[in-house]
Amino acid sequence: MKSTQQIPRAWTENILNELTHDTAIYRIFSWKRFSEILAKNELILVNPDMWDDPFENFYLKADAYSGKDKVSLESLRKGCFGQCWTLNEDTDAMWRIYSPEKNGVRLKTTVGKLFRSVIEQQGILTDFSSYIGKVEYLTKEEIKTYHQQSFSQTMLGGQGTGFASMLLRKRTSFAHEAEVRVLASLSSEYLFEYEDGLYQVKIDFEDMFDEICLDPRLEIGRFEEMKTKLMQKTSVPIIQSDLYHFDFQPINLDI
Template sequence: MTNDLEKFIKNAININNIDTPVYRIFSYERFIELITTNQLVLVQPSMWDDPYENFFLKTEVVSDDGEFGSLESLCNSWYGQCWTENEDTDAMWRIYSPEKRGVRVKTTIRKLFLTLYDTSDTNCSLKYFIGKVNYKDKEEIIEFMNSTTFSEFILGGQNTQFAEVLCTKRTAFSHENEIRLIVDDIGHKHGRGGYIK
């Protein structure tokens, strides 16, 4: 138990209670795939819907020597899956199960994170994160990106800085109460075609 808590302290972003229930609506087909393969499917952030999440990826950042660079290439190794603290909302059913063939899955933040966190991986503390999304207005997002240097993303502690960026979303989506499971596929060993299992 203590070992689990240590993992959460180092790799949890804005999480106050690791036993908080979280939910996700899967299409029937994805749910059957989950049960059959016993694997979660995470996607690259470039596949997420909100253009302001993709805005992070396309933003130019300044290196310490004044050169401009993009976060897009850094993001190619990152994958995520979105869950919610909302037990049941009509909007989520409409978005994620438009044909009314969805399945709602319930777990806890702790259980969700531990399905992914691979202690046999020597880089596990650099790769696996779970975070509660921090909702900001458009101006706050732009100001944050304008005031952040490239080296702050690269050297921002145990990959936490970049994981925090992936846990930032516009205030317009705050009703989603999102929790994100995030992986950095260091060395691109597992991801294929924008997905990782």
């Protein structure tokens, strides 16, 4: 593992929007995807074209001009990859959205652990090859204003933080997600390897994750069965979310 001395700028400056190395973050995966992560020891960052909200990556799809000449942003757009996490430990909305089959798995790590894996994957390509930051939530009008006033400075000014900030903005409709994004930017010479829009990041599962949390809607017997099987494959602590578990006390009607 590379020491922090070898990556001083990325390690200290490319963590944005009030996050720290020790900030806990979470992500819910389908059982199938979780099983792949466990078996392959890898996370997958995806191209923003695959993100659902069209307002998230409109900067990269917009037409850009220098004078009367149209400037292609295709290589920049295709060279971006990201993965979304959350600061929310346990919410009803997140389980329902990201675990529709009621058998999802929530993984817990830290900003520092996730970011280090991406940095080491890239091998210190440039000071602004990778970032991690908390998403800022804006209204549609605020996003449009940002587009009009700051687009050229961000895209053409050569500032890595400006580029990263483009992908750390989202509409207020999604504020409940309390999202954190890890971002990687590759130069065009590497893009032929990632034409499918997927960027694989190798990890050490045991070192990366602090906790495995199974879906709160699992029957207790099913949870115990899944836990037993997982304990044969990993030493990471395994729990079940207690989001819907209540210890009702008897009601005394004689009061």
